[in-house]
Amino acid sequence: MPKQNTLGHYSLTKIQKFSIAGVATLGAAALAFSFVPGNDQTAQAAEASTASTASTVAFSADARTIQEGVAKQQTAYAGIAKAAEAAAQKQAAAEAKAKAEKKAEEKAKQEREAKARAARDAARKPVYANNLDGWIKESLAIMKKEGIPGTYEGLHRNIMRESSGNPRAINNWDINAQNGVPSKGLLQVIKPTFDAYHVEGTPHNQYDPVANIVAAANYAADRYGTIDNVDSAY
Structure with missing residues (x-):
């Protein structure tokens, strides 16, 4: 039982002080232990972090792949448009050439017909003596x-x-x-x-x-x- 000191308060014995200190130490240790994650929790946290990093890397790779695909499509579309324009120009040139050739052929035909008419007229026209x-x-x-x-x-x-x-x-x-x-x-x-x-x-x-x-x-x-x-x- 604690002894009462001269002031009327009880004082702890030396053994009791050691006991209380030991209990406090054990409690603090238990409390500290409860706040320190175990090995499984640490591993899970590490795995989660790794997975997050991997997801980020995978997302970046997917985005880069999409960008590359879009760029290839744009290049392909540009090539198609250029080829179409070249084909249109070639067709227009061919049509213009055909039109010019047809016009020249018609003109030549008209000239041939005019010459033929003139020849027929000359053949039909009487030749009168100069007397x-x-x-x-x-x-x-x-x-x-x-x-x-x-x-x-x-x-x-x-x-x-x-x-x-x-x-x-x-x-x-x-x-x-x-x-x-x-x-x-x-x-x-x-x-x-x-x-x-x-x-x-x-x-x-x-x-x-x-x-x-x-x-x-x-x-x-x-x-x-x-x-x-x-x-x-x-």
């Missing part, structure tokens, strides 16, 4: 086309009376010559009359035999009905 007979016949063909009446006989008769068949004949003595407009050519027409009754398609020249005959016949048709009705100066 009075030929001039009258050519004039009659033009007069028929233009609707101007007249016959070979009527033209020939008036030509022989007016110029004797000389296309360069000129009258320098009659009233027309005195007025400054001499009669000229096969049918002796003056310049105002020739200009007024000239037929397009013939030379605009009084001395041209065909142009002179057709213009004179055109004038005679307008004034007398036909050159066949003319038997004197007209």
Whole structure:
């Protein structure tokens, strides 16, 4: 039993102090032991940490793989787009070439057809002799086309009376010559009359035999009905 000291308090014996100290030491040790993880807990913590690290590494690797895949796809798409553009340009060039060739072929065809028509026309076109007979016949063909009446006989008769068949004949003595407009050519027409009754398609020249005959016949048709009705100066 503890002893009571002079102050009226009890004091512990030496043995009791040692006992209490021992119990306190054991309690602290037990408490400390309870707060220190065991080997299994340490291993589990280490495994968890390792797993977390591995997951992080795996996630990084997956992300890198995805990025690489996306980059490859973009490269592939770019290549496809470039190839498509090149194919489109090639097709456009081919179409333009085909169009140009077709146009050139059509032009060449038209030129060939035009030459063929010209050749046929030339083959069909009569060749008239460069003499009075030929001039009258050519004039009659033009007069028929233009609707101007007249016959070979009527033209020939008036030509022989007016110029004797000389296309360069000129009258320098009659009233027309005195007025400054001499009669000229096969049918002796003056310049105002020739200009007024000239037929397009013939030379605009009084001395041209065909142009002179057709213009004179055109004038005679307008004034007398036909050159066949003319038997004197007209």
